[in-house]
Amino acid sequence: MSFVKARVAHRRSVTSGMVRVTLAGKEIEEFKDSGVADEFVRVFFPDPMTGDLPMPEEDDAGRAVFPEGIKEPHAEYYSIRRIDKAACEIDIDFVVHDGGLASEWAQKAQPGDCIVLGKARFCYEPPEGMAWQVLLADATGLPALSRIAEETPAHIKTIAIVEVAEAAHRQELPVGEHVEMRWLYGSGNGIGPSNLLSNLRALQLPQGEGYIWMAGEMQASRAIRRHIRNELKLTGRNFSVVRYWLDNKEVWRSRWDALDPAVREEIDALWASDRDPDDIADTWHNILETHGL
CATH class of the missing domain: 2.40.30.10 (Translation factors)
Known part of the structure; x- marks a missing residue:
């Protein structure tokens, strides 16, 4: 059913x-x-x-x-x-x-x-044998991040960074010592610029193969994806960045509706191409940013 x-x-x-x-x-x-x-x-x-x-x-x-x-x-x-x-x-x-x-x-x-x-879908697909993972989320991604952290095997070093509106929104999660929880207060979540990217930049990533998972607002997720691709040089095998919501959605929608038909054709052709999926996603994000989206 x-x-x-x-x-x-x-x-x-x-x-x-x-x-x-x-x-x-x-x-x-x-x-x-x-x-x-x-x-x-x-x-x-x-x-x-x-x-x-x-x-x-x-x-x-x-x-x-x-x-x-x-x-x-x-x-x-x-x-x-x-x-x-x-x-x-x-x-x-x-x-x-x-x-x-x-x-x-x-x-x-x-x-x-x-x-x-409806039926469930998922985005969390870490590589087999990963040694570590970094989880990032704002309040909307916290439920999924919490479940990932709770279900991660004890041999996988996990750093979880969560951005919430205020300290009262912090949750005490039943996670093991292999999970390090870091909480950020008063940023992102529609009340100000996100601090997730700056905290990711400051990390000294562990040795071995790892995985980065992020869920939250679109602009914050795009900035983190750019860092992962351009600076950390990771491929889709080692990360998943998911947009859960969009701040100022009405403004974004009006700009999207006003796109030149030629740009829409370019986007349609991009997704229909047989290019590398990571390259397609990179180009897609570049097109959106070029047009204020």
Whole structure:
């Protein structure tokens, strides 16, 4: 089953900046998880006015579709913080912030409320035999980073750098001595420039093959990716940088909509080419930056 409707069992505050919603029910036995620590899922939310939540179907391309005349529900991607198939439970953590249908839903969620989950995807693909890893995230990437850190074997040296709005948003994670947690306060997260890149630059990376994983705001993730590619000279085998959200999204969208058709054709041709995937991604980011995106 590609989509499952899950019911809220309970909700609790992890910190003043994060709320955890536990979903439960026999339907979770049918949920298609990946088993990978940073797995994320498309979540469909009920209409805040009517409470309607239609079930999507899957087309031949794997996309969610709805019958004609049915209003498509609001949907966003969220990390699976914890999954227990035996207990039929899934935890999803939501950043607390003003505005945003998903965050407001989570802050008010009551037992019995429903959401729909798609099948899980993932980005965390470290090389076999890696000796170390560096994990970086802002508040939106913290749930996935936490699960990665908790599930990493003890022989892998891990440095985790997390950027949150304030010290009260820090979480005490059940990690072993092989995991070094570093917390940054008062930067990134829509309140100021990110300090994740400067902290990555300051690291003396361990010997041996390693892996860098980052999740957070688009501009911060792009700067970190550039550093990884141009200065650390790593290939896609040794890193994964994921954009979870975009600051000033409305401005970005207006610039994207105003792109010259020739630039759009250039982008389409780029992704359709058979060039090296790392080179394609590098060129893609360069095009966006050239046009203020």
